[in-house]
Amino acid sequence: MELTKDHFTFARHSSFPKTWKRKKTQANREYRRKSDELLVEVKPGMAADDAALIADDLTSGLFQKSLLLKPLQKHGTVSVGEKVKLKLEKRVEMAGRRARQNEPYDRAAASAVRTLSALEGEKLVEVVRYASFLCNSWDGTKWFGLRQSTDPLDQALYFLVELTHGSGSEHDAICRNEEVRKALDTWLANANRILTRFRRARERKAAEDRKTAEKVNALRRAIQ
Numbered sequence: 438m439e440l441t442k443d444h445f446t447f448a449r450h451s452s453f454p455k456t457w458k459r460k461k462t463q464a465n466r467e468y469r470r471k472s473d474e475l476l477v478e479v480k481p482g483m484a485a486d487d488a489a490l491i492a493d494d495l496t497s498g499l500f501q502k503s504l505l506l507k508p509l510q511k512h513g514t515v516s517v518g519e520k521v522k523l524k525l526e527k528r529v530e531m532a533g534r535r536a537r538q539n540e541p542y543d544r545a546a547a548s549a550v551r552t553l554s555a556l557e558g559e560k561l562v563e564v565v566r567y568a569s570f571l572c573n574s575w576d577g578t579k580w581f582g583l584r585q586s587t588d589p590l591d592q593a594l595y596f597l598v599e600l601t602h603g604s605g606s607e608h609d610a611i612c613r614n615e616e617v618r619k620a621l622d623t624w625l626a627n628a629n630r631i632l633t634r635f636r637r638a639r640e641r642k643a644a645e646d647r648k649t650a651e652k653v654n655a656l657r658r659a660i661q
């Protein structure tokens with residue numbers, strides 16, 4: 438009886454008690470108005486003969502047919518049994534939802550690491566330097582271009598940028614797959630070695646340029 442007789446109102450229909458009370462009031466008011474229209478000719482103090490004539494016209498069938506109470510429909514409320522059924526259906530639908538949400542990020546992580554790990558030689562150096570530039574700057578145009586691109590390398594760079602900027606979805610995708618995480622750590626270590634060599638070479642060239650400039654200045658002063 439509780440499942441069929443008791444009703445439940447969901448939060449999105451929290452105004453149901455007020456609206457239901459208003460609907461009942463309007464239906465009862467309409468019922469009373471129709472009753473008054475049918476009995477408008479029946480006045481206090483009416484003669485018995487006149488009352489008998491009106492009574493002949495107001496048969497019980499006509500009276501009941503004219504005074505049918507408007508049926509009310511409940512919207513926004515369900516029985517307890519229907520509520521239990523909806524909850525069980527939602528539970529089945531929600532099962533595995535988190536795993537389904539994580540699947541695109543897991544695929545993106547595996548694809549990005551696989552693409553980056555396949556780079557070699559000058560292409561690897563070029564990509565490492567470009568990735569360093571992207572991760573240490575915020576260029577919205579380039580970021581949007583990587584996001585919209587279908588090229589696997591662009592998608593890998595976009596994943597790497599998002600990971601570097603602290604995106605939780607990409608970070609969790611890496612942590613969920615131990616093999617992918619180890620492969621990414623290996624690639625990052627190699628990339629750091631390449632950047633270190635490039636930085637040292639740049640610093641060495643800058644030092645040589647300074648020494649050359651000093652020698653040229655010294656020679657000019659000696660000539661003067």
